[in-house]
Amino acid sequence: MSVCFPSPYVLGAQLHPSGCRFTLYAPDQECVHLLLWHQGHQPQRLAMHEYKRGYWTRDVADVVTGQEYSFDVSHNGQSWCVADPYAQAVTGPLTYRPPYTSSQSTQVARCQVVDHELFDWQGVSSPQRSIRDTVIFETHVKGLTQQHPDIEPAQQGRYLGLVSPAMLAFYQQHHINCLQLLPITCCLPEPHLLSQQKTNYWGYNPYVWMAPDPRYAEKDAVNELKTAIRELHRHDIEVILDVVFNHTAEGGEGGPILHFKALDHAMYLQDGQQLHNHTGCGNTIDIRHPAALKQVLDTLRMWVTDYHVDGFRFDLAATLGRDGDTFDPHNAFFHAIAQDPILSKVKLIAEPWDIGPDGYQLGQFPVNWAECNDKIRDITRSLWRGEPGMLQDFATRLMGSRDVFSAAYWPDHLPINYITYHDGFTLQDVVSYAKRHNHANGEKNQDGHGDNRSANYGVEGPTNNPDIIKIRDQQKRNMMASILFSLGTPHILMADMLGHSQQGNNNAYCQDNPISWLNWQTQDHAWSNWLATMITRRNAIVPRFIDALSGTQRHFNQITWRHPNGDPVHDHQWPSLQALSCEITLGAHHSDAGQSLLIAINSGHTAHNLRLPPNHQWRIVCDTATDETTVGTPESFQRLVEKSFLVCIDGDWL
Incomplete structure (x- = not known):
């Protein structure tokens, strides 16, 4: 029965039934050696073969999960130990003493063979939330x-x-x-x-x-x-x-x-x-x-x-x-x-x-x-x-x-x-x-x-x-x-x-x-x-409201800007505003049609009486003037204190 080997174009350390195939893309190198590290011993140094177009490979029998490895290459006339860019675990210390030298590289650039198939996800899946x-x-x-x-x-x-x-x-x-x-x-x-x-x-x-x-x-x-x-x-x-x-x-x-x-x-x-x-x-x-x-x-x-x-x-x-x-x-x-x-x-x-x-x-x-x-x-x-x-x-x-x-x-x-x-x-x-x-x-x-x-x-x-x-x-x-x-x-x-x-x-x-x-x-x-x-x-x-204002649905909803007293905001008034309210009302094309969100902002140092739009059952869900979190029912003229942010909804959605 033949052994199925990974493609030489699959980079990194790929385990297979009889061992592991190591593949490195190194088009700048004329010679690459694989180093297999064994505790207390000098590394096993194996010449890699250029498959084509800078792909260097080497199959090694009996390699298992946890095997430490790195690559030996030449750069500017020096021999360097380098990490596998496709390594999926490292064991070398993630530090060194500057300046980095080729001798230090033999310790730092140590990678480890990993088998992802061994982990049990126990059937747990992602929430896949929008x-x-x-x-x-x-x-x-x-x-x-x-x-x-x-x-x-x-x-x-x-x-x-x-x-x-x-x-x-x-x-x-x-x-x-x-x-x-x-x-x-x-x-x-x-x-x-x-x-x-x-x-x-x-x-x-x-x-x-x-x-x-x-x-x-x-x-x-x-x-x-x-x-x-x-x-x-x-x-x-x-x-x-x-x-x-x-x-x-x-x-x-x-x-x-x-x-x-x-x-x-x-x-x-x-x-x-x-x-x-x-x-x-x-x-x-x-x-x-x-x-x-x-x-x-x-x-x-x-x-x-x-x-x-x-x-x-x-x-x-x-x-x-x-x-x-x-x-x-x-x-x-x-x-x-x-x-x-x-x-x-x-x-x-x-x-x-x-x-x-x-x-x-x-x-x-x-x-x-x-x-x-x-x-x-x-x-x-x-x-x-x-x-x-x-x-x-x-x-x-x-x-x-x-x-x-x-x-x-x-x-x-x-x-x-x-x-x-x-x-x-x-x-x-x-x-x-x-x-x-x-x-x-x-x-x-x-x-x-x-x-x-x-x-x-x-x-x-x-x-x-x-x-x-x-x-x-x-x-x-x-x-x-x-x-x-x-x-x-x-x-x-x-x-x-x-x-x-x-x-x-x-x-x-x-x-x-x-x-x-x-x-x-x-x-x-x-x-x-x-x-x-x-x-x-x-x-x-x-x-x-994000949903209602997304895509083509955005054309069927109403956004209204008002002064705290309820008057509409005109274009020439915007630059000098310190307080205002915004009401978003969902249109007939949305499942929550007719419901509204109102946000009022007072960035100034003077309190205002906020006139709430009539014919709604407003509920206060956020008032930064206090750290209280009770959902409140506002008056028709709600106090909008200085330096505050107010959020109301039409009805009880919570």
């Missing part, structure tokens, strides 16, 4: 659980900590239905961080795209991550991975030789011998290169098929649409995703910019993508801290930023509405600090964003002043209500659910310590409970 019904919670695997007192020490800061009984109870209590994990693929810290005994805590310096980071596992990163995803799915929680395909940890000129620089230099955008740096990290992946496109697509499919992830958030995604110095929304990568029977079905979220030329591309991604909407972040922060003339733009953002995201393509092409992301202030710091305080990063407080649109309300940092605490809490409610009840998909930092402060650090990328780790002992329970209640109400209300 993007309009999703509230995304962004979190760091380690930072979420490292300091949780009710999680077993062996699981704190690890994949399994995500699904500990304490965390599963927390998700349920706070109505969390989607986790977006900061990068969990293997990364290496940048040389300047290693020189300072720091690390890239966020994980945005990718080393091996297909391998989960072993630092978040007790023993087995592959199976422990799968277990976490399976149990999250069992509890109706989706998992989105933040992925980085715009650059790698090889960096720019002088960076370490990890794989692509020696194997296939065409993976990176170049001008002669100079690497392009459209990412701020030294190099830029050239997605036009067939090998780069194949690697990214194969990686994405692996995470969906072998780990059952529900979607991806693409860091600096404008790079993936680059045609050199320009952006092309019709490039091969976007077309490949759109026609792929696996990838076209998952959630695709773009961070729609990079730092290169023509790098800001908000609203320009294909219609099957959602996009991070920085416009609502900026205008919401500006509005609530009291900048004049902001309400007109805020009204546009509230209605789904349809000047950028046409409702004709909803609900697929929705804005991801956020106030805070990992890169920036937490919400507590937005209302506590007027300036960044990044001294702990070792860059003389010159790193991080300078335009934070934050305010401290009288004291820089923590305070015991009850008046300052009161206005800070109200401003937090205002900003969170603004994204929860705007049309789009809300994105919330898990840190903000707890009221976590990073001590004014708005670029804590290298802070693997309590600056970043969530402090469960100081959780603001009153705030968490208010936010959890608003999330529940958002989920019951907003998706109906």
